[in-house]
Amino acid sequence: MKIKKSIVRLIVCTIVFGFVTSAYAVNRNDVFNELEKINTSWEDVSIDVWINDFENDAEPGVLVGDELIYRVKSDKPAFFAFILVDARGNMAVLKPDALSSSGINGASQSITFPTEEQSQSGESTIKQAAPLGKESVFVLASDQHIPADVFGLDPLSDYVNYRTDLGESRALVERLNAHSDDTKMALVRYEYFVDSDTQFSTRGIRREISDRIEEVSVTVEPVKIVEAEMVGAEVDKKLVSEQLVQEPEPLVKSSPIVINDINFDHNSDVLTDRGINQLEILGSELIDLQSQNQLPKVRLTGHTDSSGSADYNMDLSKRRSMASKRFLVDELGLPEEFIDTHGMGETVAIEDNSTGAGRARNRRVEFEIIK
Secondary structure, eight states: OOOOSSEEOTTSOSOOOOOSOOOBOSSHHHHHHHHTTSOOOOOSOOEEEEETTOTTOSSOEEETTOBOOEEEEEEEEEEEEEEEEOTTOOEEEEOHHHHOOSSGGGOEEEEEESOHHHHHHTSSOEEOOSOOEEEEEEEEEESSOOOGGGGTOOTTOSEEEEETBHHHHHHHHHHHHTTTTTOOEEEEEEEEEEEOSOSSOHHHHHHHHHHHHHHHHOOOOOOOOOHHHHTTSOOOHHHHHHHHSOOOOOOOBOOOEEESOOOBSTTSOOBOHHHHHHHHHHHHHHHHHHHTTOOOEEEEEEEOOSSSOHHHHHHHHHHHHHHHHHIIIIITOOOGGGEEEEEOTTSSOSSOTTSHHHHHHHSEEEEEEEO
16 A cells, blocks of 8 residues: 655654543653563564664754654664654654565565655655654564554554554554564664754753753852761861851752744733744753653743733743643643743833844743753
């Protein structure tokens, strides 16, 4: 079966699937945890995966709208399937038969999909779509053909979109594992960045957050007086007492990342598309840190220009920082206890409010690592 013409990245499609289960992924880490439960016993196979011309590229990335070509190379003939997981945890599966090249019993040692001929003729194209952030491609290789229905595909489908339905993801893993007794499987994960025209790219926000984490990790240890050092010494008891008293640790904040692209509708706390794009990139990096058990506590501070009254601007800045938090929590699945919000209204201008450009710069959300 051929892949339909002009597929717009397989995770995001116009088909709406109905699901009977109410178990949904909190974020993409939940999907990863489920996929890691696939029984992978094929240990002596080597598989390389990349997109476009990014072979051996440490930080591959594309823009929304770019054409995608998936490439797989194996040292042994295999049957391949693609499991795609986007930055928000939406999951889709490409039909294995549609990807199989001719070879030994239908197996292949390499796949280029779509082929150059398919792309040039317009027979099959895949274009990158939102969300922004980190995209993951899991390639499942098996030494035996796995029927399409195991992947949840019917004979008339080229792919299935599970979105964030964790129940369906678990069912997929269970069906695959039911074949693991007589079928050897290997799973390889490949990642790349998805960007658009935003103030901070995925790579850029990664560097900025890394720098801020480094800032707050440099702390000064309190002076400790060891009891053994005081034996036989003339010590000012009052001084010792004062030094041994532990004062509450003050809040440690990193320098802010000033983000002007977290935009809102005029006089509103409703995020614009551009604001959503920038928050997707920010949230994607935080989800990555969460997967490494390194998620820091962060603060979002809203700022406005001087248009309107001071009281109105203070309230608006608080609502906008809270709207940013709600997006990160409700849409991207970050834990809300790690995100603090604050509003400063018009009180901390960084540019002159008498010009349009200055007011635009003052309408911002600042991101800080706090400790």
